[in-house]
Amino acid sequence: MKLAEVRNLAVGIVVALLAIAVPLVSDGYWLSIATTAMMYIALSTSWALFSGPTHLIALSTGAFFGIGGYLVGTGMSDYELDFWLMAAVAPFVAMFLALLIGLATLRLSGVYFVIFTLGLAEMIRNLVSWIQNNFLGSRGLYVLTDFTDAHIYWMLLAVAIVVFLTGWWINRSRLGFALRIIGNDEEVAKHVGIDTAWSKVTLFMTTGFFAALVGAIVAPRYSYIEPNVVFSPQLSFLVVIMALLGGVHRLWGPLVGVIPFTLMWEAITIFFPSSTTLFLGISFLLIVYLIPNGFVGMFESGLARLRR
Numbered sequence: 001m002k003l004a005e006v007r008n009l010a011v012g013i014v015v016a017l018l019a020i021a022v023p024l025v026s027d028g029y030w031l032s033i034a035t036t037a038m039m040y041i042a043l044s045t046s047w048a049l050f051s052g053p054t055h056l057i058a059l060s061t062g063a064f065f066g067i068g069g070y071l072v073g074t075g076m077s078d079y080e081l082d083f084w085l086m087a088a089v090a091p092f093v094a095m096f097l098a099l100l101i102g103l104a105t106l107r108l109s110g111v112y113f114v115i116f117t118l119g120l121a122e123m124i125r126n127l128v129s130w131i132q133n134n135f136l137g138s139r140g141l142y143v144l145t146d147f148t149d150a151h152i153y154w155m156l157l158a159v160a161i162v163v164f165l166t167g168w169w170i171n172r173s174r175l176g177f178a179l180r181i182i183g184n185d186e187e188v189a190k191h192v193g194i195d196t197a198w199s200k201v202t203l204f205m206t207t208g209f210f211a212a213l214v215g216a217i218v219a220p221r222y223s224y225i226e227p228n229v230v231f232s233p234q235l236s237f238l239v240v241i242m243a244l245l246g247g248v249h250r251l252w253g254p255l256v257g258v259i260p261f262t263l264m265w266e267a268i269t270i271f272f273p274s275s276t277t278l279f280l281g282i283s284f285l286l287i288v289y290l291i292p293n294g295f296v297g298m299f300e301s302g303l304a305r306l307r308r
Helices: 002-019 030-056 059-078 083-107 110-136 149-172 174-184 185-190 198-221 233-246 253-271 273-290 294-306
Strands: none
Touching: 002 059, 002 149, 030 059, 030 149, 030 174, 030 198, 030 253, 059 083, 059 110, 059 198, 059 233, 083 110, 083 198, 110 233, 149 174, 149 198, 174 185, 174 198, 185 198, 185 253, 233 253, 233 273, 233 294, 253 273
């Protein structure tokens, strides 16, 4: 292991230990903010595992997140199944769905892929709403547990750590090498014998798995869930914006974007609740035009200029 990797690992361990201590030194409002931030750290980092190397903007996070939350809610509310059982099953259901979607759509590129993933999330939300209203007799589900915000925070932290470790392993693997070639030039990747379609599908399944797992863990936080809550398209856009703000070419990049944007988003929803959509649109445009490589890219560019 190289010296730089040892240093990064040591920094990661220190950050994880500090993160573990957050519920011990804060409660109430700030713990709630920390829990929300940890949710987006796990979601944005897992999103970046796929979209970072492939340069494909997937707006399907809300669909996989909703599958996780709704399966937990359905199992607990309608069939009195154990939370842990449903939380274990939900990610694999989402991963299987990601496999089917990936095989059907990952040959698309650019804006076509973006539009399809957004349409997919909306289709699933409306389908679940239709089934709930017409066959299950109620619109929402109760998800009642003894979990506190601290418990949910620690579970999300565990997921985030696993996401980082998965990303670290992928970057060092043949899959990671293949994806970097695909991101630079997919035609070249095909000519050197890389199965580009299957490489992208594999990573798409990974992001679907983690998004559903996060949705399953967060479901008890809502207590009462309905399709418009857990299948929110807004969540998909927030994940993309936070990841791009931090920078997706580094594994830890989304972490840099999530924390400040979570605080800004909290302020906007409190003081300007009717302007949240406008804020999202402006944020996306500013990031794309002013800092396309995110905070991390901007910092690395500045550091490179200083070294010259």
